[in-house]
Amino acid sequence: MEKWEYKIITPSIAGWISAKMDSEKSEELLNELGENGWELVSVLPLTEQSGWGSRTGQVLLILKRKLE
Numbered sequence: 001m002e003k004w005e006y007k008i009i010t011p012s013i014a015g016w017i018s019a020k021m022d023s024e025k026s027e028e029l030l031n032e033l034g035e036n037g038w039e040l041v042s043v044l045p046l047t048e049q050s051g052w053g054s055r056t057g058q059v060l061l062i063l064k065r066k067l068e
Contacts, residue, residue: 003067010058037065
């Protein structure tokens, strides 16, 4: 039976919607994780309630890699 380990990362996404996200740094992080065997399997928005409704302030990145 295959066994997996998991990693959860919650980067702030402040500014992503206004196109201020530094995609180069994000790619560097994901490529580094990939080189270490991590595979991104899910991205979930974390919403916060405010007076005007809700907004997404962070995302939850779930990664896995096979245990050897």
